[in-house]
Amino acid sequence: MKQVLVLHYSQSGQLTEIVNNIVTDFKNDDAVELHYHNIELEQNFPFPWTKKDFFGVFPDTFLQHAKAVKPIPEAILNNTYDLIIFGYQVWYLTPSLPISSFLQSESAKTLFSGSKVVTVSGTRNMWIMAHEKVKKHLKSLNASLVGNIALVDRHINHISVITIVRWMFSGKKKKYLGLFPKPGVSQRDIDNAVKFGPVIKQHLFQNSFNDLQENLLKNDAVKIKPFLITVDRKANVIFTKWANFIHKSSEPNTKKRETLLKFFNVYLFIAIWVVSPIVFILFLLTYVFNIPKIKKQKEYYTSVELLENTK
Ligand SMILES: Cc1cc2nc3c(=O)[nH]c(=O)nc-3n(C[C@H](O)[C@H](O)[C@H](O)COP(=O)(O)O)c2cc1C
Structure with missing residues (x-):
């Protein structure tokens, strides 16, 4: 059984x-x-x-x-x-x-x-x-x-x-x-x-x-949509900075934390509605040059392998 x-x-x-x-x-x-x-x-x-x-x-x-x-x-x-x-x-x-x-x-x-x-x-x-x-x-x-x-x-x-x-x-x-x-x-x-x-x-x-x-x-x-790999990786770098900054400079349930989270909220709004479309246009313009890299990334991220330093 x-x-x-x-x-x-x-x-x-x-x-x-x-x-x-x-x-x-x-x-x-x-x-x-x-x-x-x-x-x-x-x-x-x-x-x-x-x-x-x-x-x-x-x-x-x-x-x-x-x-x-x-x-x-x-x-x-x-x-x-x-x-x-x-x-x-x-x-x-x-x-x-x-x-x-x-x-x-x-x-x-x-x-x-x-x-x-x-x-x-x-x-x-x-x-x-x-x-x-x-x-x-x-x-x-x-x-x-x-x-x-x-x-x-x-x-x-x-x-x-x-x-x-x-x-x-x-x-x-x-x-x-x-x-x-x-x-x-x-x-x-x-x-x-x-x-x-x-x-x-x-x-x-x-x-x-x-x-x-x-x-x-x-x-x-x-x-996998290749553009989302790019966004996910870049956003992880920026989120690391935001999360550490908010965590280190404020306590949960305080006015300061609330204010910092409001700033984060505004950042997210701008990132999604302003930055991301620009990154998308750049992604499309450079797509042909990145085909081999994208192919490799797709292969890796659909697999169950783990590379410690994924680029
Ligand atoms: C606080 C929060 C943040 C989320 N962030 C993401 C995210 O970064 N990427 C994503 O694909 N989905 C995100 N989602 C959607 C969730 O992955 C999930 O699809 C949704 O919450 C439904 O899941 P459930 O089965 O728990 O109801 C988020 C949801 C919540 C509540």
Whole structure:
């Protein structure tokens, strides 16, 4: 009997639906025993978000300052798994705070050491550098990343910014003004996630995950837009400065912190609506010269490899 653990965190339930669909095929198989655990922080974040909390969570999230995670039941901790399906979302180009907190916990050491892991993310579209951070955590936990499925909002970047903000602040995954498309991962992609189950199961029963990622990629598990790699990498450099500055020069829940976060909010607005379109034009103008580099980047970021110094 194969033991599979489905471990994830989700605020809206989007990621819960995705991971549940992925393991549909496992549920119907008597040779697989499924175990589930929802990661939670002792102090959870409210959903829908208030503007204050949404920006307030930035420094700790980006700097991966671990918070207390609710204890994981002994029955889950004491079992040994043939595979862990690990669902996470991205907050501020980083694994969400509940996820990064869990990855730094003692329970993660117990569960992940020596385990094979398939990561599943449900994000807006900017997940690549966050995934590098997850890869690093998994490596230091002595786990092997054997597959990755990254589902995103496929609409144009700026449309998805408008719709996700609306969703996060209203809690409703609906068409904004009846005009904009639905936010987040499309229902079609969520429903189609069932297709990944048989692919993973085949490798599980072969006791070999060697070419699992290749087979997941044949099923569109990851689609990369090269421009988003550029933005994600550049934004990580700038976010590092902002997060350190805000963290070092103010205490949480103070007037000063609130003011600095307002500045960060303004910076984000300008970066998204003014800087990013200019960078996009430059990206297009220099595209032909960068084709070999882009090809290499796409190959690497769709893989489960980890290079410590990715350029
Ligand atoms: C505070 C916050 C920051 C976010 N930052 C990003 C981001 O940097 N990149 C991205 O692709 N999605 C981002 N998202 C969207 C999430 O990755 C995710 O798709 C959404 O919150 C739904 O996840 P759920 O399953 O937890 O409801 C962010 C969401 C929140 C709440």
